[in-house]
Amino acid sequence: MKTTKNMSAILQNYAMGEWTPGSGQESQVLDAVTGELICTAYSGGLDFNAMMQYARSKGNPALRKMTFQERGLMLKALALHLMSKKDDFYKLSYRTGATRADSWVDIEGGIGNLFAYASLRRKFPDKPFYVEDEPIGLSKGGTFMGHHILVPKEGVAVHINAYNFPVWGMLEKIAVNLLAGMPAIVKPAPITAFLTEAVVREIISSGILPEGSLQLVTGTGEGILDHVTYQDVVTFTGSAATGRKLKAHPRLIEESVPFTMEADSLNSAVLGEDAVPGTPEFDLFIKEIRKEITSKAGQKCTAIRRAIVPENLVEDVQIALGRELSKTTIGNPLTEGVRMGALVGREQLQKLRNQISELAKQTPIIYGDLEKVDLLGADPEKGAFISPIVMLNQDPFRCTDTHEVEAFGPVATIMPYKTLDEAIELTKKGKGSLVSSIATADPKIAQDFTLGAATHHGRILVLNNECAKESTGHGSPMPMLIHGGPGRAGGGEEMGGIRGVKHFMQRVAIQGSPSMITAVTEVYQKGAKQVEYDKHPFQRYFEELEIGETYTTHNHTVTEADIVNFANVSGDHFYAHVDATSLEGTLFEGRVAHGYYILSKAAGMFVHPKKGPVLLNYGLEEARFTKPVYPGATIGVKLTCKEKISQEKRSEEDVAKGIVKWLVDVTDETGETVAIATIMTMVKKKDQA
Template sequence: MSSLPSAEELRRRARDAAERCGVDWIRGGGDRAVRSPINGEVLTDVRWQSGLDGDAAVARAGDAFREWRTVPAPERGALVRRFGELLREHKQDLATLVSLEVGKIRSEALGEVQEMIDICEFAVGLSRQLYGRTISSERPGHRLMETWHPLGVVGVISAFNFPVAVWSWNTAIALVCGDPVVWKPSELAPLSALASAALLDRAIAETGAPEHLSQVLIGGPDVGEALVTSPGIALLSATGSTRMGRAVGPRVAERFGRSLLELGGNNAAIVTPSADLDLTTRGIVFAAAGTAGQRCTTLRRAIVHESVVSALVERIADAYAKLPIGSPLDEGTLVGPLISSSAYESMQDALLAAREQGGEIIAGGGRRLAEEAPGAFYVEPALVRMSEQSPIVRQETFAPILYVLPYRTLDEAIALNNDVPQGLSSSVFTGSLTEAERFLGPDGSDCGIANVNIGTSGAEIGGAFGGEKETGGGRESGSDAWRAYMRRATNTINFSGSLPLAQGVEFDI
């Protein structure tokens, strides 16, 4: 693996990519440093905004909403179509910023921008399919139906691990549904956010859409607080930890707002005796080590039948030993850095706890490139064999740690899969149709995502994304997730010339 790029090289790449996207003031003048996890050095600085800025942005978005909600949905789709075209033109630039700010390897960063493009395509089609229902009325000469209308201003709070894709899931759908968006991105990825917002601003200007349909607020917790508490935010979509969700959910509910929460995941894959172990190994290694274990859908538990557990552990350990670890900008790198020192410390604390709770570290866990970049935290993905689902296994650690647990019966395996507070993603590797259908059935996985013969990560935008239990219950992206961004009205039209009442009620005057 080649050495890490210099700080000056990273700064140059950040400046050039951002300016090509339309961010022309990246060179300095701000009050907050932006660091790259690639080498721990400063990329640039940005100016943080305050909670008062958040209040003003919500007010501007409210003005835009009153105009945008009356624009026909297909015309709203034209804005999103143009945004998708600009994302295609600047895919490389935006992916560069994602890699620089959060450490994603090149292919994963490009994949994240592709998700943005894909959701724009989905939303454009959706703009002609915001269907309601016609319902049979019990009264003659009456029509009963449902209509869907724009909801209001959508607030988005996003996390570092998908610094732009999750915003685009919300924004593309919200815009075609008639809603403006106010976005607080992760403090760790402001440049990616500013570049994405600049491209959307350009699309807004080119299509003649109202100003302030899209606004980005770079700042700290006080900005998030402004979105959480503002009565002008009709829907708050927040991605983060379960702890964050516990704080946000009640605050939004207190003011009778809507919340869409995407919180923690402690995802498992069950491996049955009939599984193809070559396919299983590939699926597990990507799901567990991809994005350096920093996806909400990262595989954290492998629940493996006792007849194949030793063989599979050996295969995974061999694959881990060959994983190229280093600069995410280098071709061939598969594991980039953790986002910060605190992430590294959490990983080491979890490994210590696993040992204390009877675990055996089979592979990984060590640090790489510490002498070359003391401020960067590259780690070897860890493989830990456990005899039971101990407290540390039931806890999500946002780092590449894969716990392997044995099982004897499928009932036992499903119980282990479900015996955690989180309920985001899950999978089963099997050659048995019976086992697959049982896993997908009502007494199978209790997660929002349940896969067969693929890992827990890598969701497509066509399906609704989200989970159950402490994952928050929200659904974003595809399928009918658009309904969260609209309000439903039930309509009764009387064309009979008389006034029969429902349920046979008589009220003659």
């Protein structure tokens, strides 16, 4: 059998560090364009319990020990490696029926997720765990407090993916669990798993991931959930019907296993009443519908299935959309000029035809043909090709099949609305979707639609001429935003930046004294024990500094001259600082010092003037002015090392360094805090001395 590079004649699994073909029922995987045999697949033959134990005993401990910075750099290295191999993946992707543009979303979009989560490491500490949100005081005297931390779960992430994005579907999920510190077992749909296998082969051969971090199941995966535990996480992407079956698996219920479902949904796009023909928003709406119908031949969980338009514009939309779709050339993705490829296989083609025929009983086809399609470079009898199909539902509140049956292919239905409230109600009839969009230039329409529809959608795109050039479009989930939705869409979420990483970690509330919480979190908590050295902390290198290390400054008595001089230097002549006659009825007893003067003076008091390891002031955060400071008040500062975050070197010539966060606590003569802030300095490491 002739095979393509990076793919075997028999579809392989990667289990417990070895490639194996599996056993059981044999099936043939065919080219979606030519109908030729690609490879042979087997349904099972894997010991899922052993695979999970392998992931928990090998991959999990190795990843858990790594810091977020190390995991992020690992993802970056993996992304760079896969980008160098992308041409091999494109060659295989064409055999799934995908065009170059379709494959770009799948392949480079998937690798882009690795890059995005590699960059997200900068939002996390240089630790294996994450300290979440703010500390919580639990006592009047300040000796008892609480905090939340997150640690990687001790299990494995099991990802069950759909056939439409064999690369993106895997990479967008493992990017998140690997950054969180969990290994994964990936089970793509067998029909396109040959492309997933090729990518996994490159991942494994690169040696970038620790042993046991990634395993692959290319068969049906029957029984894969029988051995999961409460420390594992299961994610599913695919049909709502299959998702419901998996969600009800007894093992998931018995072990309380976290389960995230992202299901195909009846997504909608609304044309605003202001977006009439001739406006940019009307044209954008038509182009977006056309793109979502033809991209991946409509095989996208986020594709627009329902186009909801003002009733007086239905004919205009029908004509404009037909004109756009008529420009779409269909056929072999390798043929010059082809803009839409094939469905993933002829079995899917037949299923789609049956669904469209069922829908056509209530909603007639107004564009396209179920049986006839003009092709370039392809044979309609061998490939899984179909024409784009547009249907019309003139009575969408009575003819409800449109809101119930999803034809998973290049299919969309136009339906009218009378008022925006009616349009919102129609979007909700899909019973929950991954995404809805509205094309409008009217801010009020945008707000009313978004707030009215938000309960039923995971994401809402407001499309107008201002964002059109840079908009990623209706159908593109973004790594730093959640991907998921309520109801039919599965009720879960994935990606979402830091939010997504937390799905693979265990949150635990810790309680104790400030000193003990400081010791656990490696972040200084106010009220914890402090230590002072003779040497100024700004003269100590990154490695030498200790959490809780404190420097107490000399005192300074604030004068009216200080206030006047700062007002002149800063240009801040707010009445409370400069006009004592205007204070009646205010909170102030007299002229008050500028809050920024207090912080500026504090900096002058704690900064060491001589050259040392501190390279620069990196920023200021969490600044608060907690008590007015009047002339005659005496202030002092305690500067405490709060947290240390190591930074990687960007090049061989770069200076080894880290970011140090300092708690700046400014008090008056009564000992009360008048201002508090966190400053950040960039500090050289000792090996650069």
